[in-house]
Amino acid sequence: MASYAVKTHNVEESRMRVGVLTGGGDCPGLNAVIRAVVRRGIKDYGYEFIGFRDGWRGPLEGATKPLDISAVRGILPRGGTILGSSRTNLMKIEGGVERVKDNMAGLGVDALVAIGGEDTLGVARQLHDSGVNVIGVPKTIDNDLNATDYTFGFDTAVNIATEAIDRLHTTAESHHRALVVEVMGRHAGWIALHSGMAAGANVILIPERPFDIDQVVKYVESRFETQYAPIIVVAEGAHPQEGQMELATGEKDAFGHVRLGGIGQALAEEIEQRTGKESRSVVLGHVQRGGTPSAFDRVLATRLGVNAIEAVHEKSFGNMVALQGTDIVRVDLSEATDTLKTVPPERYEEAEVFFG
Ligand code: F6P
Secondary structure (H helix, E strand, O other): OOOOOOOOOOHHHHOOEEEEEEOOOOOOOHHHHHHHHHHHHHHHHOOEEEEEOOOOHHHHHOOEEEOOOHHHOOOOOOOOOOOOOOOOOHHHOOOHHHHHHHHHHHHOOOEEEEEEOHHHHHHHHHHHHOOOOEEEEEEOOOOOEOOOOOOEOHHHHHHHHHHHHHHHHHHHHHHOOEEEEEEOOOOOOHHHHHHHHHOOOOEEEOOOOOEOHHHHHHHHHHHHHOOOOOEEEEEOOOOEOOOOOOOOOOOEOOOOOEOOOOHHHHHHHHHHHHHOOOEEEEEOHHHHOOOOOOHHHHHHHHHHHHHHHHHHHOOOOOEEEEEEOOEEEEEEHHHHHOOEOOOOHHHHHHHHOOOO
């Protein structure tokens, strides 16, 4: 039977100072984690907190922000992150790890809670290997982090994309147009898969499965034949089978990721040219990442934050808190960052039933 013990904290632990940072692309729910970490840490363990600004730039440059109960009041439903974020890759900066260690020692920071995706947590893992006390919290609207069933931010993004597709259905039908909706998802098509399934897309294109443009055109034509306007949902990282279409490539960020965008427009042009039907593209872009988190994401983010502090308390460093089933568990940071969680073929096949 579960027991409900009253928490006490000893003096030595009360001196514990914990740094918190948010790195990578922002996502709805980050503030909910920060709030949960701070509230739990102060209430149950008497910890002190320091906010590091803009991801790894904070500990690298000693850029901080006060983080106490008053700083986290009212932030649960707010999108973005009160700490700021960046894609600073400190592993690419000479002496970066030593600077972080020196700044942490100077500020009296004993442990770090790093909230981020594959890049931020990849750095967290390397820092832990070099002796820094780190706990990771998974975030990304892309839902592509391994060892966790869902990341917070994903549910909100899917809801935003679904609502957008629902709206596009009615205008596409009125004008007998094909509409191509480009959603985020660099390496994994989770947002495309879920929003496309939820909103009844004509076809869903994801990075994991290079698409056959001839087949896409057939789906579009069959939808027009039934007097129904086709909606094509495409993840920004999706690409055609080799040699089928020419695509432009963009610049790279500090983690070597190409800045994507453009597949939706290229696809709309190709469809229009091949079918003779007017085709337009809509890029949902950062709308999917901004604004207030869904209830699901607020609860998930809060549970992850509460459990991250429990992991700090138990000195379970080098781990990431994760959702598995309905439980929050701890997994090694390496398990979370070694490979990406991509859409398995059988999940795509379920969606394929409704194509065309
Ligand atoms: O990692 C989340 C994400 O939103 C991806 O889906 C997208 O490819 C990328 O970030 C965009 O990043 P930025 O806002 O830095 O261009």
